[in-house]
Amino acid sequence: MIKKVHVVPHSHWDREWYFTTSRSKLYLMHNLQKVLTLLSVDKGYAHFVLDGQASLLDDYLAWRPEDQATIEKLVKAGKLIVGPWYTQTDQLVISGESIVRNMQYGMAISDAVGGYMPVGYVPDSFGQSAAMPQIYREFEIEDTLFWRGVSDDDVKHTEYTWRGEDGSVVNVYQIPSGYYIGGDIPENDGLSQFLKEDPFKTVWDRSTTDQVLFPNGFDQAPARENLSELVAKMNAAYDEFDLEISTFEAYINSIKAQHPQLEQVSGELLNGKMMRIHKSIFSSRPDLKKLNTEVQNYLINKLEPILSMSTSLGFDYPTEVVKEIWKLMFENAAHDSIGSCVSDTTNEDIYLRYKKAKDLAENLVELKLRELVMHMDNKADITLTAFNTASQAMSGVFETTLYVPQLDFAIEDGSGKVYDYTILSAIDQTDYVLGQGNVLDGSKAQFRPGRVYKVEIAIALADVNAFGYQQFHLNLGKVTHQPLEKSLDTCIENAFYKIQVNARNSVDILDKKLNIWYKDQAILEENGDDGDSFNYSPPRQDMVIRSTDFSPEITVDKSDIISTLILSYRMQVPENLSARASGENDMTLPVSLTIKLKQNTAFIDFSCSVDNRNVDSHRLCVLFDTTIASKFSYADQQFGVLKRPVVREHDMALWAADQASWNEVPIAIETCQSFVSLENEARGVALVPKAVREYEIVGDAYDTIRLTLFRTYGFMGKADLLYRPGRASGESVIETPDAQLHQKMTYDFSVVYYQGSLSDYALSNQVNHYLKGLELYQYAEYLNTRLRFTQFDVEKYLPLSHSLFETTGDLVLSTVKKAENRDGLILRYYNGNYQTPETIKIKVNQAVKLAELVNLKEATKQDLSVSSDCIVIPEIGHAKFISLYIEFE
Numbered sequence: 001m002i003k004k005v006h007v008v009p010h011s012h013w014d015r016e017w018y019f020t021t022s023r024s025k026l027y028l029m030h031n032l033q034k035v036l037t038l039l040s041v042d043k044g045y046a047h048f049v050l051d052g053q054a055s056l057l058d059d060y061l062a063w064r065p066e067d068q069a070t071i072e073k074l075v076k077a078g079k080l081i082v083g084p085w086y087t088q089t090d091q092l093v094i095s096g097e098s099i100v101r102n103m104q105y106g107m108a109i110s111d112a113v114g115g116y117m118p119v120g121y122v123p124d125s126f127g128q129s130a131a132m133p134q135i136y137r138e139f140e141i142e143d144t145l146f147w148r149g150v151s152d153d154d155v156k157h158t159e160y161t162w163r164g165e166d167g168s169v170v171n172v173y174q175i176p177s178g179y180y181i182g183g184d185i186p187e188n189d190g191l192s193q194f195l196k197e198d199p200f201k202t203v204w205d206r207s208t209t210d211q212v213l214f215p216n217g218f219d220q221a222p223a224r225e226n227l228s229e230l231v232a233k234m235n236a237a238y239d240e241f242d243l244e245i246s247t248f249e250a251y252i253n254s255i256k257a258q259h260p261q262l263e264q265v266s267g268e269l270l271n272g273k274m275m276r277i278h279k280s281i282f283s284s285r286p287d288l289k290k291l292n293t294e295v296q297n298y299l300i301n302k303l304e305p306i307l308s309m310s311t312s313l314g315f316d317y318p319t320e321v322v323k324e325i326w327k328l329m330f331e332n333a334a335h336d337s338i339g340s341c342v343s344d345t346t347n348e349d350i351y352l353r354y355k356k357a358k359d360l361a362e363n364l365v366e367l368k369l370r371e372l373v374m375h376m377d378n379k380a381d382i383t384l385t386a387f388n389t390a391s392q393a394m395s396g397v398f399e400t401t402l403y404v405p406q407l408d409f410a411i412e413d414g415s416g417k418v419y420d421y422t423i424l425s426a427i428d429q430t431d432y433v434l435g436q437g438n439v440l441d442g443s444k445a446q447f448r449p450g451r452v453y454k455v456e457i458a459i460a461l462a463d464v465n466a467f468g469y470q471q472f473h474l475n476l477g478k479v480t481h482q483p484l485e486k487s488l489d490t491c492i493e494n495a496f497y498k499i500q501v502n503a504r505n506s507v508d509i510l511d512k513k514l515n516i517w518y519k520d521q522a523i524l525e526e527n528g529d530d531g532d533s534f535n536y537s538p539p540r541q542d543m544v545i546r547s548t549d550f551s552p553e554i555t556v557d558k559s560d561i562i563s564t565l566i567l568s569y570r571m572q573v574p575e576n577l578s579a580r581a582s583g584e585n586d587m588t589l590p591v592s593l594t595i596k597l598k599q600n601t602a603f604i605d606f607s608c609s610v611d612n613r614n615v616d617s618h619r620l621c622v623l624f625d626t627t628i629a630s631k632f633s634y635a636d637q638q639f640g641v642l643k644r645p646v647v648r649e650h651d652m653a654l655w656a657a658d659q660a661s662w663n664e665v666p667i668a669i670e671t672c673q674s675f676v677s678l679e680n681e682a683r684g685v686a687l688v689p690k691a692v693r694e695y696e697i698v699g700d701a702y703d704t705i706r707l708t709l710f711r712t713y714g715f716m717g718k719a720d721l722l723y724r725p726g727r728a729s730g731e732s733v734i735e736t737p738d739a740q741l742h743q744k745m746t747y748d749f750s751v752v753y754y755q756g757s758l759s760d761y762a763l764s765n766q767v768n769h770y771l772k773g774l775e776l777y778q779y780a781e782y783l784n785t786r787l788r789f790t791q792f793d794v795e796k797y798l799p800l801s802h803s804l805f806e807t808t809g810d811l812v813l814s815t816v817k818k819a820e821n822r823d824g825l826i827l828r829y830y831n832g833n834y835q836t837p838e839t840i841k842i843k844v845n846q847a848v849k850l851a852e853l854v855n856l857k858e859a860t861k862q863d864l865s866v867s868s869d870c871i872v873i874p875e876i877g878h879a880k881f882i883s884l885y886i887e888f889e
Contacts, residue, residue, distance in 0.1 A: 001210050001240075002210065002239075002240055002241065002242050003204060003207075003210050003211070003212050003240065003241050003242070004210055004211050004212070004242050004244075004254065005195075005212055005213075005214050005241050005242065005243040005244070006211065006212070006213050006214060006244070006246035006247075006248075006250060006251035006254070007182065007214045007216050007227070007231055007243050007244065007245050007246060008047070008049055008213065008214065008215050008216060008217075008245075008246055008247060008248055008251065009045070009047060009048045009049065009216050009217060009223055009224065009227055009245065010048065010049035010050075010051060010179070010215060010216065010217035011031065011048075011050075011051060011217045011218070011219075011220065011221050011222070011223065012051055012123055012124060012179050012180065012217060012218065012219050012220075012221075013028065013050075013051045013053060013056055013219075013220060014088075014124075014219060014220065014334070014336055015053075015055065015056075015059075015087065015331065015334055015337070016334075016336065016337060016342060016346045016349065016350075017219075017336045017341075017342055017343075017346065017730075018342065018343045018346070018716060018730065018731045018734055019343070019346070020343075020345055020346050020349055021331070021346075021349060024220065025059045025063075027220060028056060028059055028060055029059075029060060029063050029064060030222075031220075031221075031222045031223070032050075032056070032060050033064070033067075034222060034223060034225070035048050035080070035222075035223045036067060036070055036071070036074065036080070038223055038225060039074050039079045039080055040070065040074070043228060044228030044229075044231075044232075044245065045223075045225075045227060045228055045245065046079060046245045047078070047079055047080075047081060047245060047246065047247045048079070048080055048081065048223060049081040049117070049121075049217075049247065049248060050080060050081060050082050051088065051121075051123070052082075052083065052084065052085050052088060052106075052117065052119075052121035052122070052123075053085055053086065053087050053088050053106070054082055054083050054084075054085065054086050054105070054106040054107075054109040054110045054116070055086050055087045055106075055109075055327075055330065055331070056082075057071065057082060057109060057110075057113065058109065058327075068113075071113055072113045072114050075110070075113045075114030075115060076113075076114035076115070078247070081117050081247055081248070081249075082109075082110045082113065082114075082115075082116060082117065083106045083107055083109070083110030083115075083116025083117055084103055084106050084107050084110065084116040084117060084118065084119070084120070084121075084139070084141070085102055085103055085106040085121075085122075086102045086103070086105040086106035086109065086327070086330045087102060087106075087330045087331060087333060087334040088122060088123070088124060088125065088334050088335055089102045089122075089125070089330065089333045089334065089335070089338075090125055090126065090333055090334070090335045090338045090339065091122070091125050091127065091128055091129040091132060092126070092127055092129055092268075092282070092671050093281075093282055093289070093292065093338050093339075093671060093693070094292075094296075094333045094338060094638075095296045095300065095638060095673060096131060096135075096637075096638030096639045096673070096814065096830075096881075097296075097299075097300050097814060097815050097828075098296060098326075098329060098330070098333055099129075099131075099132075099135060099638060100135065100856055101326050101330070102330050102333060103135075103139055103856070104820060104856070104857075105323070105326065105327065105330065107139070107857070108820070117247075117248065117249060118140070118141055118143070118249070119141065119143050119144065119145055119248055119249060119252065120132065120136045120141050120143065120144030120145070120146075120170070121144070121145050121146075121248060122144070122145075122146045122147075123145075123146065123147050123175065123178075123179035123215075124147060124148070124179065124335055125146065125148065125335045126148060126276075126277045126278045126281060126335055126339060127148060127149045127268065127269060127270045127277040127279075128146060128148070128149045128162075128268065128269035128270075129268055129637055129638060130164050130165035130266075130267045130268040130269075130637055130642060130879075131164060131165060131166075131637050131638040131639050131640065131879070132144070132164060132170075133162055133163065133164030133166075133168040133169060133170045134164050134165075134166045134168040134639070134879075134880070134881070135638075135639075135856065136168075136170050137168045137170065138855045138856040138857075138881075138883070139855070139856045139857055140855065140857060141170070142170055142171060143170060143171045143172075143173065143252050144162070144170050144171070144172055144173070145172075145173045145174070145175065145248055145252070146172070146174060146175070147174065147175045147176070147178055147179060147275055148269075148275045148276070148277050149268075149269030149270055149271055149275075149277055150172075150174060150176075150265060150269050150271055151271045151273035151274045152176075152206070152273075152274065153271070153273060153651075153654055154265055154271055155263045155265060156206065156263065157206050157207065157208045157260075157262070157263060158173065158174045158175075158176055158203065158206045158207055158208075159171070159172065159173055159174070159207065159208045159209075159255055159260060159262055160172050160174075160262045160263040160264060160265060161262050161263070161264045161265075162264070162265050162266070162269070163264055163265070163266040163267075164266075164267075164879075165267060165268075165637065165640055165642060165878070165879040166639075166640060166877065166878060166879040166880045166881075167877070167878075169264075171252070171256075171262070172265075173213070173248075173251070173252055173255065175213065175215060176199075176203055176206065176274060176275075177199035177202075177203050177274075178275065179215045179217065180215070180217065180218045180219070181199050181200070181203070181214075181215065182214040182215050182216040182217070183215075183216060183217050183218035183221060184218070185216070185224065185227075185230050185234075187230075191230070191233055191234060191237060192237045192238075194234075195234065195238060195241055200214075208255065208258075208260035208261070208262065209254075209255050209258045209260050210258075211251060211254040211255050211258070213248075213251050214243070227245065228245060231243045231244065231245060267642070268637070268642065271651065271666070272662065272663050272664030272665075272666060273651075273654070273655075273661060273662045273663060273664075273666075274663065275663060276534070276663045276664050276724065276729060277664065278339065278341065278534040278535050278664075278724075278729065279535070279664060279666075279667055279669055279723075280531070280535050280536035280537075280667070280669045280694065280723070281339045281340075281341060281534055281535065282669070282670075282671040282692065282693060282694035282708075283536060283619075283692050283694045283708045283710065283711045284339060284340040284341060284533050284534070284711075284713075284739075285340030285347055285533070285739055286691065286692045286708075286709070286710035286711065286741070286745075286747070287351075287710075287741060287745065288340050288347060288350055288351060288354065289340070289691065289692045289693070290690075290691035290692065290747065291351070291354040291355075291358070292332065292338060292354065293689070293690060293691055293692075293693060294358070294690070294691075295329065295354055295357050295358050295361065296329070297771060298358070298361055298362070299325065299326070299329070299357075299361055300814070300815050301389055301771060301772045301773075302361075302365055302389060302772075302775055303322070303325070303361045303364065303365055304322070304815055304816060304817040304818075305389035305467070305815070305816045305817075306365055306368055306369065306387060306389060306775065307322070307364075307368060307817075307818070308816045308817055308818060308825050309372075309387070309389070309467065309468070309469070309804060309816075310368045310371065310372060311818060311825075312804050312825070312846065312888060313372065313798065313802070315368070315371055315372070317818045318364065319818065321360065321364055322364075324360065325357050325360050325361055325364075328353045328354075328356055328357040328360075329353075329357055331353055332350050332353050332354060332357075337350055339533075339534070340533060340739075341532075341533040341534045341716065341729065341730055342533065342716070343716060343731075343734050343736065344736050344737065344738040344739065347736075347738065347739075348738075365775070366777075366788075369385070369387065369775065369777040370777070370779065370788070370791070372385075372469070372798065373385050373471070373777055373779045374779065374791065374793075374794050374796075375794055375795065375796055375797060375798045376471055376796060376798045376799070376800055377796040377797060377798065377799070377800065378414075378471055378473060378796075378800055380473035380474070381447035381473075381474075381780060381781070382404070382405075382447075382473060382474040382476075382778070382779075382780040383471055383472065383473045383474075383778070383779045383780070384402070384411065384459075384471070384472045384473065384474065384776060384777070384778050384779075385469055385470070385471045385472070385776070385777045385779070386398070386461055386464045386469060386470050386471075386472065386774045386775070386776055387468075387469045387774065387775040387776075387777065388464045388465060388466060388467065388468060388469065388470075388772075388774055389467065389772050389775070389816070390466065390467065390768070390769045390772045390813065391466055391467055391805065391806060391807035391813040391842075392466050392769065392806060392807060393463045393464060393465060393466050393806070394461075394463075394464045394466075394769065394772075394773075394774055395461065395462040395463055395464070395600070396460075396461070396598065396600065396601050396773075396774075397458050397459065397460050397461075397561050397562055397598035397599050397600075397601060398458070398459055398461060398773055398774045398776060399424070399456065399457065399458045399459075400456075400457060400459070400776040400778075401454065401455070401456055401457070402454075402455050402457050402778050403429065403433055403452050403453070403454055403455075403778065403780070403782075403783060403787070404452070404453050404455055404474065405449030405450065405451060405452060405453075405476065406449075406451070406453070406476060407423055407426060407453060407455070407481065408479045408481045409474050409475060409476050409478065409479065409480075409481070410474070410475040410477075410478030410479055410480040411459060411472050411473075411474060411475075411480055412472060412473055412474075412475050412478075413470065413471075413472050413800075414471065414800045414801070418475075418478065418480045419459060419460055419461055419462075419472065419480060420459075420460045420480050420481075420482045420560060420561050421457055421458060421459040421460065421480060421481060421482065421561070422457065422458045422481070422482045422483065422484050422559040422560075422561050422562050423455045423456070423457050423481065423483075423484065424455075424456040424457060424458060424484060424562075425455065425456045426453045426454070426455045426456075427453065427454050427455075428451065428452075428453055429452055429453065429454045430450075430451045430452045430453075432452075432787075433452040433782065433783065433785065433787055434448070434449075434452055434782065434785075436785035436786045436787070446781040446782070447780070447781060447782065448781075448782055449782060452782065458559075458561060458562045458598070459776070460561045460599055460600075461774065464774060465801060465802065465803035465806075466803050466805065466806035466807070467803060467804045467805050467806065467816070468801070468802040468803030468804055468845075469801070469802055470800070470801045471800040471801065482559040482560040482561055483559060484557050484558070484559045484562070485557065485558055485559065486555075486556070486557060487556040487557065487558050488556070489556050489558075490554055490556065490565075491556075491565075492556060492558060492563035492564070492565050492595070492597050493510075493563075493597065494563070494597045494598065494599055494600065494601065495512070495599075495600055496511070496512055496513065496600075496601070496602050496753075497509055497510060497511065497512060497597060497604060497753070498510040498512065499565060499595060499597065499604070501552075501554055501565070501567070502519070502520070504520060504548050505547065505548045505549075505550060505551055505552055505567075505569075506520045506521060506522065506523050506547065506548050507520075507521050507522055507565070507567070507595065508520070508521065509521050509604070509753065511683070511753040511755075513755050514682070514683055514755055516683065516753075518624075518625065518626070518627065518685070518753065519625065519627075520548070520625055521624055521625065521751075522593060522595070522606060522622055522623070522624065522751075523546055523547055523548055523622065523623040524546065524547035524569070524571070524591060524593065524608070524620060524621070524622055524623075525544060525545070525546050525547075525620070525621045525622070525623055525706070526544070526545045526546075526571060526573050526589065526618060526619070526620050526621075527542055527543065527544045527545070527618065527619055528542045528543065528574070528577055528580045528617060528618050528619070529617050529618055529619045529711045529712060529713055530577060530617065530718070530721060530722070531711075531713055531718065531721055531723070531724075532713055532715050532716060532717050532718040532721070532728070532729065532730065533713065533715070533716045533717065533730060533736060533739060534717065534724070534729040534730060535664070535721060535723055535724045535729070536619065536669070536708075536711055536723070537721035537722045537723040537724060538722055538723070539577055539580060539581065539722075540581075540722060541580065541581040542580060543573075543574060543580050543583065543585075545571060545572070545573050545585070547567075547569050547571060547591065547593075549571075550569045550570060550571055550572070552567035552568055552569045552593075553567075553568040554566070554567060554568075555568070560599065561598065561599040562596065562597070562598050562599065563596070563597045564594055564595065564596050564597075565594070565595040565596075565597075566592055566593070566594045566595070567592065567593045567595075568590070568591075568592040568593075569590070569591045569592070569593070570588050570589075570590055570591075571588070571589040571590075571591055572585040572586075572587070572588060572589070573585055573587055573588075573589045573615060573618065574586060574587065574615075574618075575587040575614065575615060575616065576615075576616040576617055577616070577617045580618075587614050587615055588614075589610065589611070589612070589614075589615055590610070590611040591608065591609070591610045591611075591620070592608070592609045592610075593606065593607070593608050593622075594606065594607040594608075594609070602752050602753075602754070602766070603688070603750045603751070603752050603770050604750060604751045604752070605748070605750050606622075606748065606749050606750065606751065607746055607747075607748045608620075608622065608709055608746065608747050608748075608749075609744065609745070609746045610709075610710075610744070610745055610746075610747075611744050612710075612712070612741050612742060612743060612744070612745060613742045613743060613744070614742070615712075616712065616714060616740050617712060617713055617714060617740070618711070618712060619708065619710070619711035619712075620708075620709045620710055620711075621706045621707060621708050621709060622706070622707050622709055622749070623698070623704050623705070623706050623707075624685060624687060624704065624705045624707075624751065625699065625703060625704045626678045626684075626685040626703050626704065626705065627703055628678045628679060628680050628683070628684070628685070628703050629701035629702065629703050630646055630678045630697060630701075630702045630703060631645065631646060631702070632644060632645055632646060633646055633670070633676055633677065633678055633695075633697050633705075634676070634677045634678075634679065634758055634834060635670060635671075635672035635673075635675065635676040635677070635695070636672055636673045636674055636675055636764060636767075636832065637672075637673060637879075638673060639814065639830040639879060639880075639881040640830055640831060640832065640878065640879025640880070640881075641758065641764060641832060641833070641834045641879065642879075643834065644668075644670055645668070646668060646697035646702040647668055647702070648666045648667075648668050651666035652666055654666075659725075663724070663726070664723065664724050665722070665723045665724070667696075667723055668696060668697065669694060669695075669696045669708075670694070670695055670696065671693050671694055671695075672689070672693050672695065673693070674688060674689075674693075674767050674768070674771060675687065675688045675689075675763065675764075675767045676689075676695045676705060676707075677705075677754075677758055677763065678697065678703065678705060679754075679757055679758060681756075681757070682755070682756070683753070683754065683755055683756070684753075684754050684756075684757065684758060684761070684763070685705065685751065685752075685753050685754075686751070686752050686754065686758070686763055686767070687705050687707050687749060687750075687751055688749060688750040688751070688752070688767055688770070688771070689707055689749045690747075690748040690749055690750070690771075691709070691747040691748060691749070692707075692708050692709060692710060692747065694707070694708040695707050695708065696708075707749060709747045710741065710745065710747060712739060712740045712741045713736065713739050713740070714735060714736060714737060714739065714740055715732060715734065715735055715736060716730040716731050716732070716734040716735075716736050717729050717730030717731050717732045717734070718732060719732060750770065752766070752767075754766075757834070758833065758834060759833035759834050759835075759836045762810040762832075762833065763832070764810075764812050764832020764833065765810050765811075765812050765832060768812045768813065768832070803845050804844070804845060804846060805827075805842055805843060805844045805845060805846075806842070806843045806845070807829075807840050807841070807842050807843075808840060808841045808842075808843070809838060809839055809840030809841060810832070810833060810838050810840075811829040811830065811831060811832070811838050811839075811840045811873070811876060812829060812830050812831075812832040813827070813828075813829055814828040814829060814830055814881065815827075815828050816828075819858055819885055820858055821858065822858070822885065822887070823887060824849075824850065824885050824886050824887030824888070825885070825886050825887075825888075826854070826858065826883055826884065826885055827842075827883070827884040827886060828881060828882070828883045828884070829873070829876070829881065829882055829884075830876075830879070830880065830881035830882075831876045831877065831878060831879060831880050831881075833878075834878065835878050836878070837875045837876065837877050837878070838875070838876050839872070839873060839874070839875045839876065840873050840876075841870050841871070841872050841873070842870065842871040842872075842873070842884075843869055843870050844866065844869050844870070844871065844886070845869070846888050846889070847888060847889035848866045848871075848886060848887070848888060848889070849887045849888060849889050850885070850886070850887040851863070851864040851865070851866055851871050851884065851885070851886050851887075852864055852884065852885045853882060853883070853884060853885075854883050854884070854885045855883065856883060858883070858885065860885070864884070871884070871886075
């Protein structure tokens with residue numbers, strides 16, 4: 001049988017790796033010019049795939065705008081293949097909204113020059129998320145082509161179907177030996193044997209049809225200018241192969257035309273036998289992973305909802321600014337960049353993009369909140385407005401920073417109801433705030449205090465409007481201050497928990513709802529890391545050191561609304577891997593664990609601060625013993641919840657029987673989007689990481705959640721790791737001293753002990769609301785100096801309380817944002833419960849002009865009716881998401 005060989009010219013273009021984006025962009029300009037020339041002359045060079053990344057067009061045209069017309073001509077002719085992504089995104093660490101926007105932006109840029117490749121092309125992402133089949137289908141994409149995550153133990157063939165967590169199915173065309181296998185065609189006599197040797201001999205035997213793929217390209221490689229000549233020589237040299245320059249789409253269509261019977265895989269695809277997936281890359285450069293978590297959450301939970309709230313009240317939506325912020329995040333979401341498996345110099349660039357995205361987002365939010373607050377009709381001298389971006393009313397204790405004229409006052413709403421607060425810290429900043437000029441109208445009468453204190457403050461608020469705001473003010477003639485006082489107790493408590501220090505140098509936590517004590521919680525565990533920027537790997541000679549080996553200094557502060565318990569340890573640990581191998585605890589590692597309880601709040605907040613300036617190549621984790629013997633953990637992926645085995649027994653058995661065939665040990669170190677939990681029929685424990693989102697279930701009964709706080713290492717790549725034998729990933733000659741993180745660091749997380757199953761408790765929704773919190777904004781005339789840029793007065797017409805909509809039901813509100821190409825808003829919800837269908841009702845408090853169900857391209861799927869100001873959504877199954885388009889009158 002003659003095999004039809006689809007030769008697909010491409011270049012896998014990492015925008016950064018061991019090199020920086022600056023170097024990459026210069027070479028892109030050089031190489032892409034040659035590609036355009038090759039495609040523009042009729043010499044058999046018919047197609048070139050631009051790695052599925054439309055960002056390369058942005059980069060190139062920024063410096064060579066004169067080639068815009070040429071690119072449009074070639075894309076429209078099907079010669080230059082672009083999109084559908086903006087950047088080649090990671091699929092596990094990155095949020096669902098980031099993945100969705102990445103493809104939306106990639107498609108939009110590609111459409112502007114002639115159209116995108118309708119294939120989910122991800123040649124190098126480190127594993128495939130179980131949410132992707134649904135995401136692809138909602139983008140009207142039914143085919144995906146990838147490399148990593150599936151082995152010959154999973155399927156016999158290279159073509160199969162993939163069923164996602166929600167049940168959506170896409171077709172897979174796998175590149176089992178990598179996107180680069182055809183990049184090194186020999187120019188000499190070796191050409192006549194090239195296609196008969198591995199990997200082709202092995203790979204092509206696994207095809208379901210006589211159609212096979214020959215990807216011709218490599219990392220940052222220029223186009224093979226004589227490719228058409230080489231193809232002609234190979235056609236002359238082989239009777240059993242018929243080669244032609246082709247595209248991925250043509251290759252896929254040629255297989256579909258033969259209607260082969262296809263096997264099916266399901267769930268997330270994380271098999272590391274035939275290719276490395278770098279299973280513990282979730283904790284590489286934890287300082288940057290922390291920034292990613294924080295900025296992603298801020299964009300989705302604060303920035304876009306607040307802009308949406310603002311535009312519903314008649315203010316502009318700064319679309320281009322939001323695009324710039326997201327594009328910075330997309331650049332950092334590329335698989336190597338978010339993996340942090342790059343050089344120190346490149347990580348500096350990644351940090352700067354996070355910094356710029358964070359600065360832009362926070363300042364844009366501040367400007368929009370100020371715009372809204374200044375238009376609210378309140379005559380008080382000092383106002384405090386709470387903005388709720390959740391779809392249900394919000395209550396709890398919320399922390400913020402205020403500038404106040406005195407430390408004792410009252411917080412009131414418009415009806416005179418008062419609210420308690422506690423000042424956590426205070427510093428006199430009178431000179432800084434009041435000693436500055438920059439006043440637009442010096443004749444205007446305004447309140448000017450004698451002193452100004454900058455305070456960190458916790459405020460107890462109740463029933464703040466769903467997706468709206470409520471304004472409060474400071475009454476300087478009353479007092480609702482609940483002072484924070486030192487205590488000699490070694491316990492703190494609220495309505496949900498009692499937390500007390502035990503004789504074993506850890507804490508016990510009482511769940512008051514079930515009257516169950518959880519013993520020895522939040523134990524810190526330190527051990528060595530012999531890995532690199534791609535993988536954690538334990539040293540062959542390790543030492544495991546726990547905080548329970550050291551007596552902590554205990555500090556307790558209490559008020560009626562918030563209490564803190566601080567355990568300060570001076571752990572003795574090895575200085576480096578050599579000392580660890582020798583069994584020497586020769587260095588002090590100061591670590592403090594702050595535990596915070598808030599009034600009427602079911603989440604316990606933890607903050608771990610560590611002085612890591614003197615220790616190398618190690619890992620710090622925190623352990624929570626749930627006493628729930630488990631075969632499975634539950635964690636949220638993008639748009640839903642997964643049930644994962646605590647040990648990947650099938651893969652581990654295959655690895656044990658044939659270790660030499662595996663690229664990586666199939667460890668069960670996993671990631672999550674916002675929580676991981678263990679549960680039984682009666683109760684559960686969930687950890688909510690706010691920085692590094694990596695966990696493992698450990699303990700003899702697999703009853704303990706181990707959350708990674710940070711890990712450090714000294715090389716980009718190392719060979720012969722315990723968890724990843726063989727060659728080094730990346731470059732072994734590149735040292736990464738910055739990845740040792742010789743600095744003081746803080747990593748935050750929360751814990752909730754819940755009753756019943758996660759679905760009974762609506763855990764996903766509870767976590768989502770807790771992470772959203774409230775955005776609190778203070779306004780006072782005396783702040784309008786250099787602390788806040790001065791603005792002229794505006795008309796005051798907005799009410800002091802407002803809600804755009806409110807949701808009844810347990811679907812999780814993923815985002816509210818402006819539609820890409822229409823005037824209305826997009827609301828996206830997903831089912832965060834496990835294997836239970838859910839429905840919601842949306843009560844809208846503003847007249848609705850149009851309501852639709854839309855797909856991820858934001859094209860209409862179904863019109864929705866609005867009855868009695870309510871939109872009722874059809875039942876949504878497990879791990880399903882829906883997108884709504886709502887346009888207001």
